[in-house]
């Protein structure tokens with residue numbers, strides 16, 4: 001297709017339809033019964049970090065330095081968000097976009113409208129993405145602030161002049177990209193599989209053993225790029241460190257480009273696959 | 284643009300289960316009754332027309348548009364499904380309004396069309412009630428409004444009269460007649476023939492996934508009456524039986540089986556045939572092993588559909 005032909009496609013019609021779909025879907029992303037799980041997952045790490053600050057305050061413990069807590073946040077981010085909150089949040093939000101409507105027997109409402117199935121997939125995806133990014137970035141900022149708040153004025157100093165704000169910026173960016181990456185993967189899983197929990201578990205194992213994979217395989221994942229974006233390095237191999245294959249993290253631009261490319265490819269495939277959906281509301 | 288809905292040798296299998304088989308149809312504008320007992324494939328045909336399922340074999344065109352192009356198809360097609368489920372928490376008005384917004388209609392137009400459709404099915408008073416609180420008949424009517432709110436050329440309506448009280452039923456039939464007279468395609472399914480035959484310009488009879496008869500209702504009736512019925516007989520002296528049967532003018536054909544132990548009879552009057560057969564057995568000592576109808580499809584379906592009333596109408 002030439003550039004001119006691409007320009008002449010009915011982009012404004014598609015955008016109007018995406019917005020109309022989002023108006024319906026956003027309500028579901030934020031207020032359905034499932035969304036309570038997302039709120040819970042988003043709150044958990046922030047509760048932990050608030051607890052940490054409260055304990056430090058009550059003990060009057062000034063022994064540990066801001067640098068130490070900043071390393072701690074690296075772990076909170078990796079295990080509390082990427083591995084747990086964002087991961088399962090995305091499983092819930094995205095893998096049910098089509099499967100859930102199949103179970104509720106409501107998918108035909110959209111399929112009977114003059115809208116391309118791939119446009120429908122994009123509308124649904126963007127709604128869940130908006131919810132995931134909003135909730136999890138807000139939560140990351142909240143955790144970050146609550147983890148350090150017991151440092152009081154020192155934290156202010158660190159934030160404004162010690163590179164804290166920049167760190168936080170990277171965490172927020174990584175959060176948004178994590179939602180994008182995992183979201184696209186689980187949207188596709190929900191289209192491909194009757195029960196998306198199984199592939200979700202497989203993806204989890206694959207992402208989990210990432211540290212032990214040879215460099216080339218490492219790069220076929222989301223976690224590798226997310227770790228590359230983290231402002232503090234986190235080694236997660238623990239006692240099995242001798243098995244881990246250390247690989248230099250990807251430069252930031254490459255990590256971002258890699259994640260965007262992965263999400264775009266996954267979404268494109270989901271869009272093509274959506275054209276083949278058949279309604280089979282199991283009896 | 285073609286004016287017809289065309290099925291070319293369409294089959295649909297759900298795994299091993301037959302949905303419909305070798306359907307060839309060409310449906311012109313007007314009201315078409317799609318009639319058959321439960322499980323005969325009415326919904327399957329309608330889902331195929333709207334691309335909700337894809338045929339295992341064959342091709343379908345709706346006014347020249349293949350059903351796998353929803354972005355083009357649903358400007359011209361509205362579908363009132365048999366599924367009795369609606370997006371959660373919606374009111375009747377929201378169902379139509381949001382649907383029209385997904386069509387990319389601007390707010391004012393979507394609002395106007397939604398109200399017009401609700402009015403057509405007499406549901407304006409319940410417009411702002413949650414559909415979850417609707418009665419069966421109201422749900423049926425909001426589905427109907429959903430199918431015609433964008434003023435499509437083709438309306439595919441799966442058992443739209445189900446659950447309607449006599450008043451609503453009469454109103455709905457009048458609406459179909461009006462739409463049919465305006466040159467729209469109105470395809471109405473039902474498992475009761477005389478529910479739709481009065482208003483239908485043509486009917487399609489379905490049984491076990493096969494189209495067993497189609498055409499104008501009068502044509503279908505006579506096709507059923509005049510379509511000779513085949514009966515298979517296994518007996519010891521088929522040639523004697525055949526020569527006797529040829530004296531009857533309702534017998535069209537009597538063919539002796541190769542093994543000389545049976546024959547195939549085609550008759551226009553099965554009842555008379557059975558009477559003669561009984562008489563021959565008594566009079567000549569003919570030994571009959573089996574008597575079985577070889578193709579009872581059209582007859583049995585028709586009998587079933589009209590509930591035995593068909594003869595005196």
Ligand SMILES: Nc1ncnc2c1ncn2[C@@H]1O[C@H](COP(=O)(O)OP(=O)(O)OP(=O)(O)O)[C@@H](O)[C@H]1O
Nearest residue numbers: 280297300301302320321322323324325326327474
């Ligand atoms: N999703 C499905 N999976 C398996 N078999 C199916 C499915 N849908 C329909 N069938 C089978 O296909 C055949 C035709 O079913 P269909 O629903 O089209 O009949 P129908 O004429 O609409 O019946 P009814 O009057 O009950 O609505 C039936 O034998 C049915 O069991």
Ligand SMILES: [Mg+2]
Nearest residue numbers: 325326327365
């Ligand atoms: Mg049906």
